[in-house]
Amino acid sequence: MTFLDLIWLIPLFPLAGAAIMLFLGRKLDPQQPSAVALAPGVGPAPGMHGLGHAGHSHAGPGKKLISLLCPGTVLLSLIFSIGAVAELARLPEKTHQLILYTWIAGLPFQTATGSLARFSADWGFLLDPLSAVMILVVTGVGFLIHVYSIGYMGHEGGYYRFFGYMNLFVFFMLMLVLANNYALLFVGWEGVGLCSYLLIGFYFHKKSASDAANKAFIVNRIGDAGFILGMLMMFHVFGTVRFADVNRALAGPGYAPEASWGVLSVMALLLFVGATGKSAQFPLYVWLPDAMEGPTPVSALIHAATMVTAGVYMVARSNALFSLAPATSDIVAVIGAFTAILAASIALVQNDIKRVLAYSTVSQLGYMFLACGVGAYWVAIFHLYTHAFFKALLFLGAGSVIHALGGEQDMRRMGGLKEKLPTTYWTMLAGSLAIAGIPGLAGFFSKDEILWQVYSSPQGSTALFVVGLITAGMTAFYMFRLMFLTFHGKPRMDAHTLAHAHESPPVMTVPLAVLAAGSVLAGWIGVPKLWTAFPDAFRSFEHWLEPVMLRAAAHGADAGHHDAATEWLLMGLSVAVALGGIWVARVFYLRRPELPERLAQSAPGLYNTLLNKWYVDEVYGAVFVDGLAKGGGTALSEFDARVVDGGVNGTGWLARFTSQLSIWWDTWIVDGAVRLVSFAVKVVSYPVRLLQTGYVQAYALIFVLGVLVIFGYYWMR
């Protein structure tokens, strides 16, 4: 028995942990305040631990067991993952498939190509370089976040519930990345969505939290419908949904890159719709910022490091398909770039520390899709991997700050915490430098490689590069705005909170330090080709993923057409932009703190539009939510009113652009889908309730009308 034969155990450990927690947890942890005590508004706010809880601070033996067991299961998964990946590296073919049994076995039938195929999906695991990276990220970062949670969640009710859901999440995430076919991937895909739902709503007594949970779930379902249709279409065309077989079919002579919209492009587009839901891309990104209502470790694990990257993973996993669908790839690139800059622009002015990071995550995911769209799939995974370190670090650091301030999340009431929270400060600084793209840190390598690929790849373009570059500048700015507002300057919180501010316990700071080390060092396995001083060992990441990137690997060489001088120039440019962003943040928030205020006053339209997140939530809210709740007619008038309001508030060209956007939205999406839905709800639901009078005569009348319609069908044929 080797580790490779035991990969089925990797997801099983956390599942066992989750089962124990959810069924026995309450017995293990009886001293926790039960839900009964958590009447609405009375329960602790997120992070409100340590204040007035002194009596409860001693952990009972059951609680210690939970603290040992749940991170322990993830640690076991990590150990088994490392073992399996080490053995995988020694295999010549670099892929290992383990099929437990056939899950769904169908009948033979004719596919679109005319051949007979038998539908089948396995409970099967596939370990190859791509899933190897993913399981290491999931179990590694997952383990650190579990450890951190021992401290962060230590004083909150529902300790066992939290860890049960977290372990369940890790199980589903591992199923997602280890699946050897799309159907099983979908199992994990839905499972992580469920856990995300439960964890966002963890503070269920807050209405905003359970609303956010619902929003996340419903928005994701829109994407899932696309995913299912894409999967069914794939089966119809290829007769299989197993990755290896689909790739083999695509590598065959029958398929070449499609010049226009063909069956492969539509299939890829449907899958991408699924990815936009899970990975929070425009237009389905709106759920992610609201998802910050969940506990901070959840934001770090699910909504930054792992689950939201599932869409990127799925697109990279389908690289053989996407590289044959250039039209769809263009859409992926444009959506990615647009999301990156849209989210970064919103992050510039947000005041809630977690929301800044949430929009930053959306923006970074946009980068990853941008890389996928230009065919540089390995770079997307590289950025996914480095991003997992620094974004998890930043979220956990933010959690540490929130923890220290007794639940405060508004950066306008922070400041001067550098001395109070030295470990948090220095580790977050490392993370901020990494995400800003300062040479030598992890984020620099991956982001710079994305920008270079966007510029040099035949599918890339200068316009997309410029968008990416501007986004990089914004990233540096908003991150250092966050750092300066939080840690520098004068403390702006009240004296009581300041006096209580304290560094977090080691159980929280050690994971921060480990992640900080990762944020500094993780990038050194993918240094630019330009840095010829380094041996090839420093470029092993691309080589490692080569077996997975089938057609995509071929055109990576195209980048060589550009000369080294250009590449040096672009690299210098991106570093300059990053430094510029940091410098502007420094001027704005350290040197002349009155400047941002004046700027906001001189361009109120721009500022308000950004602060209100381009009014996208309002537009969606008016169209989707109210539309569904109040019926089509009222929704449309509401919609008009809100868009008009938006136009008034957002004066200037930016506001006009916003309303243009809304009009575009109105024309294409509202008319197409939403009016249909809200119309259908109105048309059907209202009469149904109206007709369900309770009078049996009325029922009989409808019965007879139905009969008449059926006979009418005969005469009308």
Add this chain to the structure above:
Amino acid sequence: MSQYYTTTDHFVLVPALMLALFGCAVLLFEVLVFPHPRQRKWLLLFVLLGLAFAGAGVWRQQNFLASQGIEELTAFGGTLTVDGFAIFFNWIFLAASLIVTLISYRYLEVEGEHHGEYYGLILLANCGMFFLATGTDLITLFIGLELMALCFYILVGFLREDRRSNEAALKYLLLGAFSSGFLVYGFSVLYGLAGSTKLRAVADALASREPWDPVVFLALATTAVGLLFKISAVPFHMWAPDAYEGAPTTVTAYLSVGSKAASFALLLRVFLMPLGAAREVWEPLLAAVAVATMTVGNLAAVTQTNIKRLLAYSSISHAGYILLGLIAGNETGIKGVLVYILVYTFMNLGAFLVVVALRRKDLLGEDLDDLAGLVYKSPGYAILMLIFLLSLAGIPPTAGFIAKYYIFLALIETRHYVLAVIGTLYVAVAIYYYFRIVRSMFLAPLADTGPLTTSFGLRLALVVTGVLTLGIGIYPEPFLGFAQTSLAR
């Protein structure tokens, strides 16, 4: 045909005989042996014994078919036919009856209506279902349907003191009689066309006629109306929400799975064999009905706050999905229908079991808010309910996903793309209302701290349905194989 009652006839009839005998025996026993209300629990033993005998009969039939390598066994000159199809459905009926019996005694005690007739009616209804799955003669089928329906009319109104229950029973009875009129009219026209009441003769007679023959259409339309009423398809569904809400919850559970499965057995028999020749006529008709059914079921469920009513609309929408499999009509589609009905039986029963447990002397336990914070009070119940709801919504790895998958697969295979897309989109709508229940259970503060009304039978039934709902989803192969062998028709 010299003998009127051969050993084969007897062999085929044994399960029905057992159900009828025990059904009547339970009525007598209550009066003669267990007159005291506190002794009535013992009646359960006889019910279980009756079900066991009936199950043994079905088991022996199944073994006989397998050992002889024959596809079907006809009795009474072609009036009854035991084939894989009949056996498949009989197992479903027996399982449903068993589970409903197990959960009923505690519930009826709480309602204060614990009488032996209840069990007698359950067994007799099951006997009617047997004839629906096994009958291949118009008269037998009609009598089976009426036997089942009459039992349900009484069961729905079983809470004599409850006005809602009485009202529901009356509505169900009136509309049911109305629909039976249509059905029997259709059957009479079929008889007129064929000169025989045997389904096979009817099939031959119809095959020799034009599909669009007006008389054929008359028979088809009226038969379809009667059958669509039974499966609560739109626009003949009006009775369902009221009857489901008013009936005792255990009866609602039985009605929603047993009656529906039996009616689908009849529908499949009639539409695939005698009416199969007129497929081009009824396919668009049923497609329209299926879309309307999914539309009304899913959209009306969105606004419900009564769990029983919500599940009633959900059950209407499931009938729409099952119809889609019949519309696809190829082997995958029919297999999908069988798998769907099997899966639906367990997941829907499971969901109702949790609602049954909510009922207390002082609490109706039907409102969405009554489930609030259930996970803090009884995590086991909440997690099982979550599994049932995920399955009803069709989310993997639960059984409901497998069922929907086969239906959609069949639609794609037969190029009904529009129907597949509509079905998929309604899955997204369905998520919304099922998750209103999940939200209440997991994300709302605990509202009611009183204990659940639980019993050994209820817990056993919950575990069985939960294990099957998850088990069929994770390892569906044996169940798919079971459905596969039942396809021979």
